Amino acid sequence: MSQPQTILVTGGAGFIGSNFVNMMLDKEPDITIVNLDALTYAGNLENLAANLDNPRHTFLNGDIREPETVNRAISEYKVDGIINFAAESHVDRSITGPQVFIETNVSGTLVLLQAALEHNLKRFLQVSTDEVYGSLGDTGKFREDTPVSPNSPYSASKTAADHLVHAYNHTFGLPTVITRCSNNYGPYQFPEKMLPLMFNNARQDKPLPVYGDGLNVRDWIYVLDHADAIWKVFQEGQVGEVYNVGGDNEMTNLAVVRLILQYLDKPESLISFVKDRPGHDHRYAIDMTRINTELDWHPSVTFEEGLKRTLDWYSDNGGWLDHVTSGSYQQYYEKMYGA
Numbered sequence: 001m002s003q004p005q006t007i008l009v010t011g012g013a014g015f016i017g018s019n020f021v022n023m024m025l026d027k028e029p030d031i032t033i034v035n036l037d038a039l040t041y042a043g044n045l046e047n048l049a050a051n052l053d054n055p056r057h058t059f060l061n062g063d064i065r066e067p068e069t070v071n072r073a074i075s076e077y078k079v080d081g082i083i084n085f086a087a088e089s090h091v092d093r094s095i096t097g098p099q100v101f102i103e104t105n106v107s108g109t110l111v112l113l114q115a116a117l118e119h120n121l122k123r124f125l126q127v128s129t130d131e132v133y134g135s136l137g138d139t140g141k142f143r144e145d146t147p148v149s150p151n152s153p154y155s156a157s158k159t160a161a162d163h164l165v166h167a168y169n170h171t172f173g174l175p176t177v178i179t180r181c182s183n184n185y186g187p188y189q190f191p192e193k194m195l196p197l198m199f200n201n202a203r204q205d206k207p208l209p210v211y212g213d214g215l216n217v218r219d220w221i222y223v224l225d226h227a228d229a230i231w232k233v234f235q236e237g238q239v240g241e242v243y244n245v246g247g248d249n250e251m252t253n254l255a256v257v258r259l260i261l262q263y264l265d266k267p268e269s270l271i272s273f274v275k276d277r278p279g280h281d282h283r284y285a286i287d288m289t290r291i292n293t294e295l296d297w298h299p300s301v302t303f304e305e306g307l308k309r310t311l312d313w314y315s316d317n318g319g320w321l322d323h324v325t326s327g328s329y330q331q332y333y334e335k336m337y338g339a
Helices: 015-027 045-051 067-076 091-096 099-118 153-172 194-203 223-236 253-264 289-295 303-316 318-324 328-337
Strands: 006-010 032-037 057-061 081-084 123-129 176-181 183-185 208-211 217-222 242-245 250-252 271-274
Touching: 006 015, 006 067, 015 032, 015 045, 015 223, 032 067, 045 057, 067 099, 081 099, 081 223, 091 153, 099 123, 099 153, 123 153, 123 223, 153 176, 176 223, 183 223, 183 303, 194 208, 194 253, 194 303, 194 318, 208 253, 217 223, 217 253, 217 303, 223 242, 223 289, 242 289, 250 253, 253 271, 253 303, 303 318
Parallel strands: 006 032, 006 081, 032 057, 081 123, 123 176, 176 242, 183 217, 208 271
Antiparallel strands: 217 250
């Protein structure tokens, strides 16, 4: 099978999507990116500033829930593959307002799959999450054959989307692959997510809201390692399969918060334990045997190195943080953590 050369990247102005787009335009000179993003609160063209004028990058402001928009983009730019990053992605927001998660993550994915089928695209990659597997105890890891057991409206919506992707492969023969990743961190992450949220609060000497006892465990992967894995799976992954992607680095939320405080030389007295969120999964951990052995992919950045790169970036880009946390974000923050 010849590899796609013009890729429709959805959600390419968001955190992971923009890092992927910038990486691809830097390292793959034969690839053209058509970037479709609705520019919701978490999408930011500043993330793509280095490539907005790149002749191999076309940005389209549009919504994956609109078939006409998607089909027009595929036809006009002769797209031959799709990588779907577009999603509502924050668990907390899915608890307070689940409807948009179904509309974007499920209905939007269905629109993309149907368009990919109708246009006979060569490859469709769904960017998913380890949260579809549910929660682990103190031992064990998620494998690709672990039964899905989503516990939040967010993870339920991603699970439904994954099932649709599988169904379009099984029923219609659409060449699909799915990646399920652990917690990402790195530049351009919207500060509703834990690491940039804690950094932003600490630099302003504000309380750091830590859910429950802070002992929930996550596996952390540097965003450019995740982007590299996505590209590897898109090119070489076996059609119809799922690939788990992790950083092989389990840490409690509290341990990560303490590292951020150490970096900024701030006191641990800034930590403020708040009421745990409903249904908070205890632990995620990724078994990466399949992607390691089948595709010879391994994370290249240690957590210590990646965390320093990330915190250095936020330190050097305080203006970006100030801009994205203005206005409606403050209202959201007060709603989530103000009590």
